[in-house]
Amino acid sequence: MNSLRVIFDKDTWQEIFGSISKNKTRTIITVIGVLWGIFIYIALSGAAKGLDNGFERQFENIAMNSMFIWGMQTSVPYDGFKTGRNIKLKLSDIDIIRQRVPEVEFIAPRNVRGVFGGAAPLVVRNNKSSNYNVYGDYPEYTRIATKKIFDGGRFINEEDIKYSRKVCVIGEKTKMELFEKDENPIGQYIRIDNIYFQVIGVHKFIPGGGFETDGDIYIPFETFKKIYNTGDRVQWFTIAAYDNADVVAVEKEVKTTLKKIHRVSPDDERAFGGFNLGEIFNKIIGFSKGMTLLSLIVGIATIIAGVIGIGNILLISVKERTKELGVRRALGATPSEVRNQIIIESVFLTLIAGILGIILGALVLSGINLATADLTDFPYTNPTVPIPFILGALFIMIFLGTLIGLIPAQRAVSIKPIDALREE
Amino acid sequence: MGSSSLHVLKGINFNIQEGELVAIMGSSGSGKSTLLNILGMLDVADEGEYILDDIPIKNLNETKAANYRNKFLGFVFQSFNLINYKSALENVSLPLYYQKIPRKERQAIALHYLESVGLKDWATHLPSELSGGQKQRVAIARAMASRPKVLLADEPTGALDTKTSYEVMDLIQKINQEGKTILVVTHELDIAKMCKRIVQLKDGVIIKDENINQVLASEHV
DSSP states (O other), rough: HHHHHHHHHHHHHHHHHHHHHHTHHHHHHHHHHHHHHHHHHHHHHHHHHHHHHHHHHHTTTTTTTTTEEEOOOOSOOOOTBBBTBBBEEEHHHHHHHHHHHHTTTEEEEEEEEEESSOOEEEETTTTTEEEOOOOEEETHHHBBBBBBEEETTTOOOOOHTTTOOEEEEEEEHHHHHSOOOTTOOOOOOOEETTEEEEEEEEEOOOSSSOOOOOOOOEEHHHHHHHHTTTTTEEEEEEEEEOOOEEEEHHHHHHHHHHHHHOOTTTTTTSEEEEEEHHHHHHHHHHHHHHHHHHHHHHHHHHHHHHHHHHHHHHHHHHHHHHHHHHHHHHHTOOOHHHHHHHHHHHHHHHHHHHHHHHHHHHHHHHHHHHHHHHOOSSOOOOOOOHHHHHHHHHHHHHHHHHHHHHHHOOOOSSSOOOHHHHOO | OSSSOOOOOOOOOOOTTOOOEEEEEEOOOHHHHHHHHHHHHHSOOOOSEEEEEEOOOOSSSSHHHHHHHHEEEEEOOOOOOOOTSSSSHHHHHHHHHTTOOOOOHHHHHHHHHHTTTTGGGGGGGOOOSSSSHHHHHHHHHHHHOOOOSSEEESTTTSOOOOOHHHHHHHHHHHHHHHEEEEEEEEEEEHHHHHHHHEEEETTTEEEEEEOOOOOOOOOOE
16 A cells, blocks of 8 residues: 555656666666567567458358368279269259258359369350359358348349249459449349340459359359259269368268268278368468467567566666665665665556557557558458457566566665665 | 674763764774764664664664654765765755655755755756765755754765865854754864864774864854
């Protein structure tokens, strides 16, 4: 309670300002030590957070626990079949997978023209034309990978599937290339491989890696089937597992199920291809968590180094000021007053340095943010440091500042005033 | 310092009345500084008692000693011991700070004492901007500011030339005439003669203790 009174006493601060402004160079160098520490801490954890946010943005349009599975060639002879048999996924696989793998939440079959071999269909409107990839899709697909549709449009729905409607969702690029600038494409017709399709929506392209582009056209799966004569065949399944499911296990189960259906050896690793976004996502999350932890450790270690520097400097300062402290005590300063003064000096220096470091760190982070704002490919978004982290760092600094201040303070008190005065 | 003890003072017994101006003389090693340190509660005697204004000074811990020093004693040192980053005014108000006197009041008192030593115009100057005599006068003002019962001066003129020494002694005499009890440790006879009583120490014992006819320093200035 006594020390609290001291903290709010104007005179205390006058004393402290007096003694720390006495040796400006030393004060500045001391402050830089901690400032650097907290700066590193803020900059690193902000950068780690930015990376984290960046990865999240890259994956924001697709379910994080999703995967793609496609058929390839068998590599093990089985059940009377030779190796090298091409496996084609079938629409009927879906129901079986649903039955046998309850962890699957959504499963959407997809077919495409123009991506995996084969020419992209020619799309014509009036006198404009170009080639675009055309996907056959179920409405369920949007439950796995979000497709943002511009106002006034919609994605493929159940009715479209049911009646094999000739409707399509076009990309931003398609709209730009086939339509006039201020023209509303909704309700207009375009020709895909010489068949007229009505445009029902324009999807917003979100870069997320993979093979999708901003020119993609989506048509109902059933329509695709009829036009391109794909029958029951499915090029790949997009599968989303429930949030709490282990995606790696789900992938394995799905593949096991598919192997049974398609009479493939259980040991055949090459019959089905898979790309497990969930697994990769988990790795990335783990990576950015590691980064955060690393920046936390490095930052705190640097802060500690800085605070130790302050303690060191104060120790020298106390030695230099032995005589002054002796005079003060001859004039009636009690040991606790001397001790408090030095501890408050320590904490004050630490805090000032810390706050400056936080400001500097924030400036650098916002600078990085501005510099990377336009780079959509670079996984770096909105680098921030959560307030609890900053408060935690400040708390650590006050705590360490007090602790480290105790050493020189104790030293200052342990020198008897008479010895201090005798020192020349 | 060190663990081995050395008996410097070997039985000292004397009284000082209020308002006296006493010179403690002796060659170096005679124990005069040790005596002053004990009187100043900077050091403790292993035996004997010390009674200051009817208060026995004993069993002092550092905090208690600090409070007593602050209330009862004013120090003047040979090397002035001003705090070099504080102005004259701030130096004088420092003991008042430790008395927890509010800032405004403190500065008014300090200014008053600076005026009494003739340095009001130098209030904002740093010690480095003052001459030796001025520094010692600031130190005396500082010692006086806390209105102590006793002023302890350890070789107050030791670092000053003769003329400035006499000026400082003149100031000390004036303060004494106002009724303040003052002890001056010195080894210079001319300075000692400006006091009212001389206590001579040799090898830790008092060899002579006499009242003298005070030489007024103002006659020499």
